Amino acid sequence: MRAPGTFKALGIGLLSGLVAALAMTVVMLVLRLLAGIPLVAELGGDRFLPFVGVSDFLDLLGRFGGPIGAKRFALISSFEGILLTGVLVGALYALVAERGRLANSRRFNVTRRGGLFAVVVVAAIWVVSLALFSGVGWPWNVLSASFLGLPPVWASITTALGLLISYASYGVVLVATYGAITGRRSLQRPTPPGIPVGRRAFLAGGGVVILALASDWLTGRLVSRSVLPYDGMEYLGSDIQPITPNDQFYVVTKSIIDPRVKKGLWRLSIGGMVEEPRTYSFEELSSLPSVEQEMTLECISNPIGGGLMSNAIWEGVRLRDMIEAARPQSGVEDVLFQAADGYAHTASPEVLTDPNALIAYRMNGEPLPDRHGYPVRALVPGYYGEASVKWLTRIELLDQDTKRYYAIQGWEAKGVAISSRFYAPDFGQVTPRVGMNIPLRGIAFSGAQGISMVKVSTDGGQSWQQAEITYTPNSEVAWVHWRYNWQPGSVGESRLIVRATDGNGNLQTSEGSSINPDGATGRQQITVNVEA
Ligand SMILES: Nc1nc2c(c(=O)[nH]1)N[C@H]1C(S)=C(S)[C@@H](COP(=O)(O)O)O[C@H]1N2
Numbered sequence: 001m002r003a004p005g006t007f008k009a010l011g012i013g014l015l016s017g018l019v020a021a022l023a024m025t026v027v028m029l030v031l032r033l034l035a036g037i038p039l040v041a042e043l044g045g046d047r048f049l050p051f052v053g054v055s056d057f058l059d060l061l062g063r064f065g066g067p068i069g070a071k072r073f074a075l076i077s078s079f080e081g082i083l084l085t086g087v088l089v090g091a092l093y094a095l096v097a098e099r100g101r102l103a104n105s106r107r108f109n110v111t112r113r114g115g116l117f118a119v120v121v122v123a124a125i126w127v128v129s130l131a132l133f134s135g136v137g138w139p140w141n142v143l144s145a146s147f148l149g150l151p152p153v154w155a156s157i158t159t160a161l162g163l164l165i166s167y168a169s170y171g172v173v174l175v176a177t178y179g180a181i182t183g184r185r186s187l188q189r190p191t192p193p194g195i196p197v198g199r200r201a202f203l204a205g206g207g208v209v210i211l212a213l214a215s216d217w218l219t220g221r222l223v224s225r226s227v228l229p230y231d232g233m234e235y236l237g238s239d240i241q242p243i244t245p246n247d248q249f250y251v252v253t254k255s256i257i258d259p260r261v262k263k264g265l266w267r268l269s270i271g272g273m274v275e276e277p278r279t280y281s282f283e284e285l286s287s288l289p290s291v292e293q294e295m296t297l298e299c300i301s302n303p304i305g306g307g308l309m310s311n312a313i314w315e316g317v318r319l320r321d322m323i324e325a326a327r328p329q330s331g332v333e334d335v336l337f338q339a340a341d342g343y344a345h346t347a348s349p350e351v352l353t354d355p356n357a358l359i360a361y362r363m364n365g366e367p368l369p370d371r372h373g374y375p376v377r378a379l380v381p382g383y384y385g386e387a388s389v390k391w392l393t394r395i396e397l398l399d400q401d402t403k404r405y406y407a408i409q410g411w412e413a414k415g416v417a418i419s420s421r422f423y424a425p426d427f428g429q430v431t432p433r434v435g436m437n438i439p440l441r442g443i444a445f446s447g448a449q450g451i452s453m454v455k456v457s458t459d460g461g462q463s464w465q466q467a468e469i470t471y472t473p474n475s476e477v478a479w480v481h482w483r484y485n486w487q488p489g490s491v492g493e494s495r496l497i498v499r500a501t502d503g504n505g506n507l508q509t510s511e512g513s514s515i516n517p518d519g520a521t522g523r524q525q526i527t528v529n530v531e532a
C-alpha cells in the first residue's frame with residue numbers, strides 16, 4: 001500500500017543526496033583552493049599510506065603505472081566515493097523523513113525526524129572523521145596539514161572546521177532539496193498543490209548539472225596545480241651540471257597537490273625537549289646569521305644510474321644555531337621535522353650538532369621554489385632526501401625513537417650508500433670505435449663523507465683506472481664530477497663500470513640490492529659495442 005509513495009520518496013532521496021553531495025564537493029574544493037584545507041583523499045592518504053609496507057607500496061604504485069597514476073586515481077575515486085555515500089545517505093534520509101511525515105504530516109517541508117536524522121548523520125560523520133584523522137588513539141595527527149602553511153595547531157583547527165562546514169553543507173542542502181521537491185504534503189496524496197513533484201525534481205536535476213559543472217571546473221583548477229606534471233622528475237641526460245638549475249632539480253613529493261605556503265601565515269616552531277620553545281616568522285628567520293652551503297640530495301628510491309639526485313647551493317640558518325638558542329634538554333633521542341603537507345620525518349640527535357644541517361630558504365640564489373619547499377626546508381646531510389623535509393613548519397625534540405610516513409612504510413636507511421654513475425657520452429648518439437678518444441663522465445656521491453677517489457673499468461671489472469675529479473664541491477655533503485678518457489683498444493663488447501671511494505676510504509660495494517627498502521646499492525655497468 002505504501003509502496004508507491006516509498007519508491008517516489010526513495011527516488012527523491014537519491015536525487016537530493018546527489019545534489020547535496022555535489023554541493024559538498026564544491027565546498028570542499030573551494031576550501032582546498034582558497035584555504036588550503038586538505039581534501040578527504042589527502043587526509044586518508046596521510047593516515048593510511050604510512051601503514052602500507054614498502055613492497056606493497058611499490059606494488060600499489062605499479063598497478064597504477066607509477067605515483068602519478070595512483071595519485072590521479074586517489075583523487076577521482078575519493079570524489080566518486082563521496083558521491084556514492086551522499087546518494088545512499090540521501091535515500092536513507094528519505095525513508096526516515098517520510099516516516100516522520102506520516103506521523104505528523106503537513107507541518108513543514110522538513111519533518112522533525114528527518115531534520116534530526118540529518119543533524120545526527122552530519123555530527124556522526126564529523127566525529128568519526130576527527131577520530132580517524134586526529135592524533136587521538138593514533139601515533140600522530142594528520143589534521144595538522146595546511147597547504148597554506150598554517151602552524152600545526154591552527155591547521156588542525158581549520159581542518160576540523162573545514163570538515164564540519166563541508167559535512168554541514170551536505171546536510172543543509174540535502175534537507176532543503178528534499179523539502180523543496182516534495183513540498184509540504186505527503187507523497188501519497190495524489191495531487192499536492194503547487195508545482196508538481198516531477199517538475200521540481202526536474203529543476204533539482206538542473207541543480208545537479210550546474211553543481212557537477214562547478215565541481216568539474218574546480219577540480220580542473222586543482223589538477224592544474226597538482227604534482228602530476230612534475231612528481232618524480234629526474235635530473236638526467238648527458239649534460240649534468242655541477243650545480244643543478246632549480247627548474248631541473250629532481251622532485252619527489254608524497255602529495256597530490258603540493259603546498260602553496262603564504263609566507264605571512266607561515267611560522268617555524270621549535271619545541272619538545274627544549275627550555276625555550278621558539279616560533280619564528282619568515283622575517284625573523286631570515287634576519288638570523290646565515291650561511292651558504294652546497295648539498296646534494298638523493299631520493300632513497302633512486303635506482304643505480306638513476307636521476308633522482310641533484311645538487312644545489314643552499315642558503316639558510318644552521319640548525320645547530322637555532323637549536324642552541326632554544327636550549328635543548330638532555331635525553332633527546334630523536335628529532336622530528338614536520339611539514340605543511342602533513343609529511344614528517346625524523347633524524348637521530350647528531351643532526352642537532354651537525355654543522356652541515358641547514359634550515360634553508362634560498363636555493364641557488366633564489367627563494368626556494370614552491371615544489372622544493374617554499375618558504376623553508378630542512379637539509380639533513382648523510383640521509384636520503386626523505387629527511388630533508390620541505391615546507392617545514394615545526395622541529396620537535398623527542399625523548400624516544402619515532403617514525404613517520406616513509407620510515408613507517410620501511411624506507412629508513414640510516415645512511416646514504418656510496419654511489420657513482422656515468423652521464424656522458426650518450427651512447428645512443430656516440431658509437432665507440434677503436435682508437436677513438438671517448439671522455440667518460442659522471443658523478444659520485446657518498447652522503448656526508450665526500451669522495452676521495454673514482455675508478456673506472458672498461459673491461460667488466462678486470463682492471464681499474466683512476467678517473468680525474470673535474471668538479472670538487474665546497475662541502476663534504478655534495479657530489480663530485482669525474483672524467484676518464486677511454487680509448488677502446490679492440491672491437492667487440494666492452495663493459496664499463498664505475499666505483500667510488502668516500503672520504504673515509506670506504507669503497508662503493510659491488511653487491512647489488514634494489515631500492516627496497518634501504519636504497520639501491522651496487523655499481524652501474526654499461527655494455528657498449530666497439531666498432532672498427
Ligand atoms: N614536506 C615534504 N617534504 C619532503 C617530501 C614530501 O613529500 N613532503 N618528500 C621527501 C623526499 S622522499 C625527497 S627525496 C625529497 C625531495 O626533495 P626535492 O623534491 O626538493 O628534490 O624531499 C623530501 N621532503
Ligand SMILES: [Mo]
Pocket residue numbers: 252298299300301384385386
Ligand atoms: Mo625520496
